[in-house]
Amino acid sequence: MVDTISNKIFVLSYEGKIIRSWGKFGNKPGNLKNPTGIKIFRKVLFVLDSGNYRIQAFTRYGKFLFEHKYSNKINATKITITNNYVYINSRDQPQILKFKLVYGKNSTDKILE
Numbered sequence: 733m734v735d736t737i738s739n740k741i742f743v744l745s746y747e748g749k750i751i752r753s754w755g756k757f758g759n760k761p762g763n764l765k766n767p768t769g770i771k772i773f774r775k776v777l778f779v780l781d782s783g784n785y786r787i788q789a790f791t792r793y794g795k796f797l798f799e800h801k802y803s804n805k806i807n808a809t810k811i812t813i814t815n816n817y818v819y820i821n822s823r824d825q826p827q828i829l830k831f832k833l834v835y836g837k838n839s840t841d842k843i844l845e
Contacts, residue, residue, distance in 0.1 A: 734779065739764040741779060741794065754794035759784050762796035769811035769820070773833070780811040780820055787811065787818065787831075804829055 733742045740755040741764075755764045765783030772778070776797065777790045785805055789797040802808075806827055808820045818831045 734767040734770050736766050736768055739767065741767070741770070741777070741790070743792070752794065754790075761799055762788070762790075764788075768809045771811045771813050773813040778811060778813065778818070780808055782808045787820070800831065802829055802831070 733744060734740075735742060738755075739757040740753050742753045743751045745751055755762075755767070757763065757765060759765060763784075764779065764781050766781075767779050768782045769780030770777065772792075775792065777792055779788045779790065781788050781799075784801075785803075785808075786799050786801040788799045791797065802820070804827065806820075806822045806829065807824050808829070809823050810821050812819045813833065816833045818833050819828055821828045
């Protein structure tokens with residue numbers, strides 16, 4: 733679960749109890765600024781870090797893997813991954829950004845524009 737106000741990611745149990753959390757405000761890798769979306773794909777947690785105009789990837793334990801900055805400065809609110817493509821969109825603007833997700837060396841995913 734993303735918490736936009738506290739700039740954190742929470743992993744919850746089925747009962748809704750917090751198992752773990754991570755994140756703090758900032759623009760360095762692993763920091764967050766207004767995260768608005770989250771998606772799990774191939775055991776990687778993708779976070780839409782809207783305030784920093786990027787997508788960040790983490791392990792399910794919160795270890796930072798990589799980031800992808802997007803050039804269009806949209807107020808992105810939703811992330812979807814299907815057929816190895818990442819889609820982000822905004823409820824304010826009629827625009828959808830599409831990126832190719834490439835499975836790379838050492839089981840690391842990368843996003844290409």
